[in-house]
Amino acid sequence: MRNNQHRKNRRNGLPTSTKPGKPINLNKPSGKAITKADGTTTVRYLPKDVIAARHNLSKQIAAQKRKSARARIFGRRLPMLMPVEELGAQHAPEAADRDLGSLWACKTAKAIKRRMAKSDKSFRSKAMRAIERRSISEETRQLIEAILKGDMVTSAPIMTSSQVVREARSFLAKKLIEIAASDPEIEMGMVTIISGDHATSVNRPFIDIANAQAQMGRTLNAMSKDYFAVEEWSLFNSHTHSDGGQLIQGHCHALIFGRGILAKASQVGAKHSALHSSNVTDADPIVIRRVRTDPVNIRRAASYLVKYPHKAKTWCPEREGKKGHMHEGEKGDRYTRFLRMAEILSLVTLEDLVFAGGRGQKEIKSPLVKLIRALCETHARGSTRLIHPDGMATIWARLAKELGKTAWSVPIIARRK
Numbered sequence: 001m002r003n004n005q006h007r008k009n010r011r012n013g014l015p016t017s018t019k020p021g022k023p024i025n026l027n028k029p030s031g032k033a034i035t036k037a038d039g040t041t042t043v044r045y046l047p048k049d050v051i052a053a054r055h056n057l058s059k060q061i062a063a064q065k066r067k068s069a070r071a072r073i074f075g076r077r078l079p080m081l082m083p084v085e086e087l088g089a090q091h092a093p094e095a096a097d098r099d100l101g102s103l104w105a106c107k108t109a110k111a112i113k114r115r116m117a118k119s120d121k122s123f124r125s126k127a128m129r130a131i132e133r134r135s136i137s138e139e140t141r142q143l144i145e146a147i148l149k150g151d152m153v154t155s156a157p158i159m160t161s162s163q164v165v166r167e168a169r170s171f172l173a174k175k176l177i178e179i180a181a182s183d184p185e186i187e188m189g190m191v192t193i194i195s196g197d198h199a200t201s202v203n204r205p206f207i208d209i210a211n212a213q214a215q216m217g218r219t220l221n222a223m224s225k226d227y228f229a230v231e232e233w234s235l236f237n238s239h240t241h242s243d244g245g246q247l248i249q250g251h252c253h254a255l256i257f258g259r260g261i262l263a264k265a266s267q268v269g270a271k272h273s274a275l276h277s278s279n280v281t282d283a284d285p286i287v288i289r290r291v292r293t294d295p296v297n298i299r300r301a302a303s304y305l306v307k308y309p310h311k312a313k314t315w316c317p318e319r320e321g322k323k324g325h326m327h328e329g330e331k332g333d334r335y336t337r338f339l340r341m342a343e344i345l346s347l348v349t350l351e352d353l354v355f356a357g358g359r360g361q362k363e364i365k366s367p368l369v370k371l372i373r374a375l376c377e378t379h380a381r382g383s384t385r386l387i388h389p390d391g392m393a394t395i396w397a398r399l400a401k402e403l404g405k406t407a408w409s410v411p412i413i414a415r416r417k
Contacts, residue, residue, distance in 0.1 A: 084266050087190050087289035087301065103300055112296075116169065116303050120162065123310035124148055127342040130335035136402040143395050146386055147346050152379040156389035157372040159345040159353065163379070164372055165306055168350055171371060172228070173302035175364045179257060180293040187262050188291040190301055191227075191269075193219060194251040195276035195285055202235070202245030202340050205411035207348070213355045214417070216252050219272045219286065223265040226358035228365060229254030230305045235341055237333070238314040239280050244407055246312075246337055248344075249279060253305050255291065257359075262290060281315045281324070309341055336405075343396045344411050352415060 087104075106112045128148045131141065146153050150162030157164045180186055198212045213231060220227045231252045239247040256265060269286040276285035291301050312334075314327040350372050356365040380386070387395065393410050400408040 084189065084262050084288045084290050087291050087297075103304065106300065107296065109296065109299055112299050112303055116307065119310045120150075120165070120308055123308035123338065123342075124150060126310070126333060126335050126338040130339035131399075131403075134403060136399065140395070140399055140402060143387060144399055147395075148342055151386070152376065153386040154389050154392065155376050155380045155382075155385050157350045157369075157376045158389075158392070159348055159350060160342055161376075163375065164350055165308075167372060167375060168306045168368060169303050171368050172305065172364065173299045175367075176228075176255065176257075176298045176302055177295050179359065179363065180295075180298060183259070185259055186257055186293065187259065188255060188257045188293055188298070188301075189262050189265055190289045190291050190304075191220060191223065191229075191254045191256055191265065192251065192287040192289075193254070193276060193285065194249065194279050194283060196279040197277050198250030199241065199280065200248050200250065201241030201243035202248060202337055203241075203407045204243040204245070204409045205248060205340070205344055206243075206414065207233075207250070207344065207411060208414045209348070209352055210414055210417045212250055213252075215276070216254075217355055217357070219268065219275070220254050220256065221357055222268045222272065224256035224258050224261040224358075226258050226261075226360050227254050227256040228305075228356045228360035229354065231353045231355070232307070233309060233341070233344070235309050235312045235337055236280065236315065237312040237337075238316075245340075247280060248341075255301060255305065255360075262288070281317075281326070308345075309338075312337065336403075340408070346392055346396070347411055347413055352413070 103112065103115055106115050128145065131144060136144075143153075147160050150160060150165075152161055152163055159165065176188075180188065193216045195212075195215065197215070198208065200206050200208075209231065213229075216229065216231075220229060229252050231250065234249045234251065236247045236249065241247040265288050269288050273284070273286050279285065291297065311328045316325050316327055318324040351369050354365055354368070397410050400406075
């Protein structure tokens with residue numbers, strides 16, 4: 001059947017394969033020279049509809065090649081390869097972000113711990129100052145202060161627990177160093193994915209963990225089968241949300257690792273950028289940075305993955321020929337906004353925020369979750385815990401009522417689609 005169709009197409013002047021031929025000029029129809037038995041030669045011209053069909057097919061195939069050669073995003077054409085700079089003070093995980101630049105100036109593990117402890121303390125103190133001079137019940141104050149101080153108040157590994165965060169950083173760094181040492185040819189990269197779809201508000205937070213991680217996971221899986229990622233949120237002083245209050249932008253940082261993965265990640269990043277919607281700063285939705293595999297640098301990267309939003313962001317757009325930039329001065333900070341960020345973090349666990357694939361799942365996420373669960377069960381089991389995990393939202397609702405924050409709704413954490 002296939003050979004018959006091949007001969008039929010050839011006889012009718014139709015293409016016999018999907019490979020494009022040269023464009024056909026309709027003003028000069030193609031013809032086929034035929035030599036008769038008497039030796040004379042004549043030309044059999046193809047019908048115009050056949051010529052038009054062949055011409056349209058060639059145009060369609062050429063257009064498809066051009067479309068696949070370049071990805072179009074937000075009206076701009078991107079090259080097939082995304083630039084991959086080396087992670088450091090000059091090339092932060094987020095292109096316009098200048099926060100934690102001093103982290104890459106740390107030369108030892110102890111210096112990195114001190115730097116992260118400083119930012120942790122800044123976040124907690126800002127949230128604490130939101131209730132310092134406010135008139136609330138003593139019971140509510142004691143419970144909220146215990147949460148904000150980072151005490152192990154419940155058996156769930158909530159993200160406001162200082163011990164949970166410290167152990168996660170230490171374990172992640174240790175495992176990544178072991179993975180890097182196991183193969184001298186391994187490559188590591190930090191991938192940042194920021195999509196406008198994952199923005200929410202301070203007044204009515206809707207944290208769509210399930211859909212956000214599914215979307216970001218598809219991009220990371222295409223880059224490398226081995227990765228470890230953490231979802232987090234940034235608070236913006238400069239932007240408000242349609243649901244009320246300041247804007248909170250969800251995004252993720254991931255470490256991918258393997259042989260030759262950066263070249264593939266560069267190609268995937270260029271193609272997948274169109275799959276993530278524009279964010280408030282119009283920053284690149286995907287940023288890839290090369291990570292040196294020496295132990296100190298891996299500790300820096302691991303610490304960056306697990307951190308608190310200790311500074312609110314102010315985006316200064318392009319103006320009078322000056323490039324847009326991110327300003328993170330603390331002058332415009334409002335402490336009640338950090339209190340709301342602390343509330344969100346107290347309602348999510350480490351297991352909610354981390355997702356991984358391949359060796360990242362087997363060698364990092366699974367043992368990390370088991371370790372943190374055991375830690376929380378040991379320090380806050382049964383009657384010794386201050387707060388039941390299911391009672392956390394009730395405490396925050398009571399605080400909002402006592403503060404007179406009628407616009408605040410209890411954050412919705414969507415763990416399932």
